[in-house]
Amino acid sequence: METLSERVEYLFLIIFTVEAFLKVIAYGLLFHPNAYLRNGWNLLDFIIVVVGLFSAILEQATKADGANSIGGKGAGFDVKALRAFRVLRPLRLVSGVPSLQVVLNSIIKAMVPLLHIALLVLFVIIIYAIIGLELFMGKMHKTCYFLQGGLLAEEDPSPCAPLSAHGRQCQNGTECKPGWEGPKHGITNFDNFAFAMLTVFQCITMEGWTDVLYWMQDAMGYELPWVYFVSLVIFGSFFVLNLVLGVLSGEFSKEREKAKARGDFQKLREKQQLEEDLKGYLDWITQAEDIDPENEDEGMDEEKPRNMSMPTSETESVNTDNVAGADIEGENCGARLAHRISKSKFSRYWRRWNRFCRRKCRAAVKSNIFYWLVIFLVFLNTLTIASEHYNQPDWLTEVQDTANKVLLALFTAEMLLKMYSLGLQAYFVSLFNRFDCFIVCGGILETILVETKIMSPLGISVLRCVRLLRIFKITRYWNSLSNLVASLLNSVRSIASLLLLLFLFIIIFSLLGMQLFGGKFNFDEMQTKRSTFDNFPQSLLTVFQILTGEDWNSVMYDGIMAYGGPSFPGMLVCIYFIILFICGNYILLNVFLAIAVDNLADAESLTSAQKEEEEEKERKKLARTASPEKKQEIEKPAVEEETKEEKIELKSITADGESPPTTKINVDDYQPNENEEKNPYPTTEAPAEEEEEEPEMPVGPRPRPMSELHLKEKAVPMPDASAFFIFSPTNRFRLHCHRIVNDNIFTNLILFFILLSSISLAAEDPVKHYSFRNQILFYFDIVFTVIFTIEIALK
Secondary structure, three states, X not given: OHHHHHHHHHHHHHHHHHHHXXXXXXXXXXXXXXXXXXXXXXXXXXXXXXXXXXXXXXXXXXXXXXXXXXXXXXXXXHHHHHHHXXXXXXXXXXXXXXXXXXXXXXXXXXXXXXHHHHHHHHHHHHHHHHHHHHHHOOOOOEEEEEOOOOOEOOOOOOOOOOOOOXXXXXXXXXXXXXXXXXXXXXXXXXXXXXXXXXXXXXXXXOOOHHHHHHXXXXXXOOOOHHHHHHHHHHHHHHHHOOHHHHHHHHHHHXXXXXXXXXXXXXXXXXXXXXXXXXXXXXXXXXXXXXXXXXXXXXXXXXXXXHHHOHHHHHHHHHHHOXXXXXXXXXXXXXXXXXHHHHOOHHHHHHHHHHHHHHHHHHHHHOOHHHHHHHHHHHHHHHHHHHOOOOXXXXXXXXHHHHHHHHHHHHHHHHHHHHHHHHOHHHHHHOHHXXXXXXXXXXXXXXXXXXHOOOOOHHHHHHHHXXXXXXXXXXXXXXXXXXXXXXXXXXXHHHHHHHXXXXXXXXXXXXXXXXXXXXXXXXXXXXXXXXXXXXXXXXXXXXXXXXXXXXXXXXXXXXXXXXXXXXXXXXXXXXXXXXXXXXHHHHHHHHHHHHHHHHHHHHHHHHXXXXXXXXXXXXHHHHHHHOOHHHHHHHHHXXXXXXXXXXXXXXXXXXXXXXXXXXXXXXXXXXXXXXXXXXXXXXXXXXXXXXXXXXXXXXXXOOOOOHHHOOOOOOOOOOOXXXXXXXXXXXXXXXXXXXXXXXOHHHXXXXXXXXXXXXXXXXXXXXXXXXXXXXXHHHHHHHHHHHHHHHHHHHO
8 A cells, every 4th residue: 555655646746747847848947027936836836846856766765775764654854854745735726726826815915914913922922921930830740649658649630739728638648749740741831931831822722721720729729820811811812812803804804895996896786786677677577468458359350351361372372382382271270270269268368367366476475474474484394393303202293294294385385376476487587496496396305205105204314404494585585684695605706715725724734744643642552542643534633623622732732742741852743733723723714704794794785785775766756656845855855965975075175176085974973073164065954953962073084983082961851751640841850850860970879889789799608598798788788779779760
């Protein structure tokens, strides 16, 4: 097997060498702008080919000399180190996939701000490592030993504290003594700066940080460790590491703005509008086909004279050509017969009845009752599938089968009703209707196979899963969800490219892991490891586990122990796992979140555009049906908005007459800055109350953050209705209560009592319910209840 793999490797190496040689001849090597080595991806291919050739030549030379200590698979650092470069060969795929280059280039462009965040994370790790070195150095090497014999008292030892400390105390004839290597084979500790940095990084990733906290509490007590570790997780993990997502989301926002400039979003919106227009045209054509012709009966009478003159022309044609005359006469007789049948009274009544039924069915399909009925059926279908469980009674199985058949019949009737009312061509234009037809046909096929006993119900679980897809029918009737799905489908190319890049990343690190750790995780014969790098499928699964962050530190501990434990050569192995975790979890997987945020923005834009179109259509419809006075009232808000936008634009023009790139801000939304020049074109329509209630917002190239806006306090108005049916809005007692509850002193006083109430709840003893402390707190609880009751009554 080894010889065969080496031969295949040499074959691929020859192919890649010939490819590189041909490209060098075609493009030139280096000394002009479009040369082979001027392209970064070609440079990567060239390095991989050269390293492969060098390792193959060196290996053959060492084999020829018989120096087995230098060459070969098992020994020889030179050849083994060079052979590790073979794992970069999957990167050659990037040079052949343009969309993959786009995703990778966007990630590379984000490397500069990511480097700044990496320096910030490194700074946080160094600070907390130094603090941990001062506080916890040497604290994890004491555990419980038997008084006689000096053996460990526990199979899974943990740190302990001496009798004078507040940590975990040893019991049952054991004592706390030093000499233990520490938890996790002595890897997790704060004994020196390198171990402290590794432990702090593990805690920042939030994997196993509670174990380290509990070990420190066992060794020192409960007072100090929780402050250190909780602050580390809050500041390091929740804040600093999440900046990576912010940077990636910002880069994708820039790409989104560029895409808007290129018109990509407009293309998506135009595509959606085109589908809506096509649907409208098909509805219009279908409705036109179903209109009853008014002169259908008169047409029958007018057809008779024209039909009487037809034999003359037919006779002339027969006399002209005797050979083809019989065929033409037969065709004309068939056409005449079909024409008479179509013009018969029964056919005319049938067409009228068909058109009437299609109009009624189309109106029923587009009604709100039909919409909610379909939603209810989808809910019942989901409830039926979700009610299945292990060891369920036979009656429930029968009910589920019956319900499935009834729901299948109803969904089939819905599909046939839509096909009849819309027509087959108009029905299958919609992608969702095709999806719905696929689900219904899958359910019918499943029922036929089960009823005819061709297959058992358990043998067609794939077809049964098709029923689960019925829940997606709701996306058709939920506009915002439908827009989100459309935006996701529009970004399928980016997601597919990212998935391909992630798969290449996993393959490269899996191959590198096989080179480093293949067959070396068997250092503990008493325990079988599941996360290993012994073969390619298991290596893929282990790398994917590390990417998800699940128990990645345990795999790192096994890798360190495979190279001799927490000593100098073994600790270098942690670099592999740290790079894998950072690049995979914090960069590649966060790109998915960035794409999701970008898709949400696109979906919101589509939804807002649809709302604006619907409002415009409703406004035009009201304008057509309203009287002239009401027309002016309807058109008045639109004119006001346009006037306000023009004023904002005039206001933003500079003294040179140039207009900077500004954001249009509605006057109703923000109040202009007092220091700015007054608007020379004031409006009388805008109410003054709304202007005073809104925050001040300057007009400029870039809006200020909300923290810089000066929010103006507004007086809470007195409600017009009465209180308790006896206190009118002008009642003096009610006015006095209104003045009290809206005073800042009253509000701050209530907040102070809420804080005291929370402290009293935290001070209760949950174990001893009738302790003296709980009795005192009970009276405080009564006081707080009375105060809050008075507050409610006043309000």
